[in-house]
Amino acid sequence: MSSRNYQNRINNDLxxxxxxxxDQGCWYYRTKEIALIEKTPEPFRVKQILGDGRMIVYxxxxxxxxxxxxxxxxxxxxxxxKMTTTDRLKKSVITQNQEALLDLHQKLGAMAGVCCMIKKxxxxxxxxxxxxxxxxxxxxxxxxxxxxxxxxxTPGYIDFLKKTNW
Numbered sequence: 271m272s273s274r275n276y277q278n279r280i281n282n283d284l285x286x287x288x289x290x291x292x293d294q295g296c297w298y299y300r301t302k303e304i305a306l307i308e309k310t311p312e313p314f315r316v317k318q319i320l321g322d323g324r325m326i327v328y329x330x331x332x333x334x335x336x337x338x339x340x341x342x343x344x345x346x347x348x349x350x351x352k353m354t355t356t357d358r359l360k361k362s363v364i365t366q367n368q369e370a371l372l373d374l375h376q377k378l379g380a381m382a383g384v385c386c387m388i389k390k391x392x393x394x395x396x397x398x399x400x401x402x403x404x405x406x407x408x409x410x411x412x413x414x415x416x417x418x419x420x421x422x423x424t425p426g427y428i429d430f431l432k433k434t435n436w
Contacts, residue, residue: 281355286386288353293335294427306430307339307347322408332367333336335375341431348372348381349394349430353387359411359417361403363431385430386417394430 289309292404299305314327332397336351352363352373364372364384376382382397399420423429 271347272337274278280375284355285353288392288428289336289351290386291424291426291428292351292430293393295431296337296339298427298429305339305341305347310334310336310338316394328336333365335368335372335382341381345380345390346375346378347399348375349383349385351385355389356415359386359388359402361412364400373401385428386412388412388414388417391417392422392424392428393417394422394433395420399432 271406289301293309296305296307296309299307312329312333313331315327315330315355316327318326320326336346338346338348341347348371351361376397384395384397386393386395395412395417399406403412403435407416420433422433
């Protein structure tokens with residue numbers, strides 16, 4: 271296996287762990303009746319069934335934000351999940367369709383944002399701050415040390431609702 275393939279495999283595995291930690295947070299909030307937040311399924315069409323439970327699929331439709339739900343007070347919450355092993359997260363990792371949907375959800379009163387992990391720092395960036403990244407930092411990416419402003423606890427799960435200032 272080439273070093274590039276090896277690094278891609280590690281990054282994919284870390285991304286899976288990151289999403290599982292978000293899922294654990296969603297489960298915690300649900301059991302405590304704080305919120306009901308679910309992962310948005312990716313729409314796909316089956317191209318070929320290979321047997322042994324495997325199949326070849328291809329995506330249909332445009333990507334939506336990763337998580338949607340309802341908070342204890344009736345407000346909606348919608349957010350995208352992104353992680354990187356590099357020292358920065360680019361604003362462009364959010365697709366145009368995801369951006370438009372997050373804009374609309376926020377306009378309609380939902381709590382919208384980006385739950386992200388840069389190296390070992392986990393944070394939740396309110397959508398308005400994500401959108402104003404250029405004005406705030408003078409560039410279209412955020413560094414790990416800048417994410418510390420939005421840092422959230424990870425006590426076995428990602429506690430993204432602990433930050434109430436968004």
